[in-house]
Every structure is written in structure tokens, then in C-alpha cells.
Amino acid sequence: MGYHIIDMTSDPRCGQFAYFRQMAYPFAGITAEIDITDFMACKGQRPFFLSFLYAVTRAANAVPQLRRRILEDGTVAEFDWCPPSYTAMKPDGAYVYVDVDGGITDIRAFCAQGKANQAAAIEKGVLAEGGDVLDHFFISSVPWLPYVQIKLPSGMPGDSHPRISWGQYREENGRVQIPVTLYVHHALADGLHISRFFENLRRELDAITNDKEI
Numbered sequence: 001m002g003y004h005i006i007d008m009t010s011d012p013r014c015g016q017f018a019y020f021r022q023m024a025y026p027f028a029g030i031t032a033e034i035d036i037t038d039f040m041a042c043k044g045q046r047p048f049f050l051s052f053l054y055a056v057t058r059a060a061n062a063v064p065q066l067r068r069r070i071l072e073d074g075t076v077a078e079f080d081w082c083p084p085s086y087t088a089m090k091p092d093g094a095y096v097y098v099d100v101d102g103g104i105t106d107i108r109a110f111c112a113q114g115k116a117n118q119a120a121a122i123e124k125g126v127l128a129e130g131g132d133v134l135d136h137f138f139i140s141s142v143p144w145l146p147y148v149q150i151k152l153p154s155g156m157p158g159d160s161h162p163r164i165s166w167g168q169y170r171e172e173n174g175r176v177q178i179p180v181t182l183y184v185h186h187a188l189a190d191g192l193h194i195s196r197f198f199e200n201l202r203r204e205l206d207a208i209t210n211d212k213e214i
Helices: 014-021 037-041 048-061 107-124 191-210
Strands: 003-006 027-035 068-070 076-079 084-089 095-099 137-142 163-167 170-172 175-185
Touching (some): 027 191, 037 048, 048 084, 048 107, 048 137, 048 163, 048 191, 084 107, 095 107, 175 191
Parallel strands (some): 084 137
Antiparallel strands (some): 003 076, 027 175, 068 076, 084 095, 163 175
16 A cells, blocks of 8 residues: 655645635536447456456556545545455345455456455455555446436545446447446546546556457
């Protein structure tokens, strides 16, 4: 969990940082539809959720502002790499948290670790995250609905974990679309950084699609 401290007094967004830190609800989010037609066509035996999670994690890590967190003393840390913590459903409909090493560069190893960790978390059946999750992305999905908007929970105004969610994919006019949502702490990121995440996500999905060895 390596990181370095960002001097927000000299950061280009120092004014926004000071302004939004004062708000009771300093969060901003955007939902966008992503075309996954080609990604789905080449899916093969790959698990959809974990493959998509792999792309999402890499896309988010490629935006430095999404790797920033507000510490308890008010300083800002930028982590070298942020892993995902996501929700997995138990047979009774309740969910548990699962961690995967987001730094894994090979999608096969990422999916394998995800499957193992998910099985262990479901067997344990406890809604708890192991260790320090300060650097994590908080990720969930709503696979039962092709939603157009979602509001995600946050613990308190100082909670600066980006939250990412996606809904049910749908087919229309021969194309497959999926809604993806990114929520950020507005003191650390804004629409520009959210847009960069979506651009990165499209590139990551294309890279998986074009990898003939997967």
C-alpha cells in the first residue's frame, strides 16, 4: 500500500479541494452507457463479472485523482495502486465483501484469485472487509436492472473512496450496452477525471477483446 502525500495547497485543484471539503454531501457521480458488444462476443469461458472488474480496476487506476484519499488529519495521500473491494451474493440473498489484488496484470490470474477469494468470503459469510481498505475502490453491481441512474452510499463527508457500480446489460439494435456509474469525492476529482475513467474503460475492454490468447 505505497503512497505519497499530495500538497493540495499547490495542486491545480486547491480551490476546489477547499470548497468541496466544506460540504455536507461533497460527492459527484456520472452514469454512462458502455458498448460491450465485442467484449461479450469474445467472452468465451471468461467469467463476465471478474473480467469486467479487471477492466474497471485498471481503468480507475490509470487516473491519479481516483487513487487519492483524504486521511484523518486532512492531508491527501495518492496511492501507487488501488485494489477493488466488491460485493458477492450468498445463497440467501445477502452479500459479503471480497478483495482482489488489483495489481495483478494478467486477467487470468486476476479472475482465478477473484473466484477463490469470492468462494472463501461466501463460505465465511461475514459482512466485513479484511485489513486496511483505505486504498480500495468500492465496487458493486445491480445485475437485475438496466438502470439509468443510481445513488451510492457513503459513510461521511470525509469518505473519499471512489465507488463504481454497473447494472444489467441489454441488447438493442444488435448492440449490447451496460450502465456504469462512478461516484467520486468532488474535492479530489470532477467530471474531467470521471470522463477519463470511462475513456480508459473502453480501452481496457478493447484490449481484452483483442487479446486472442484469452
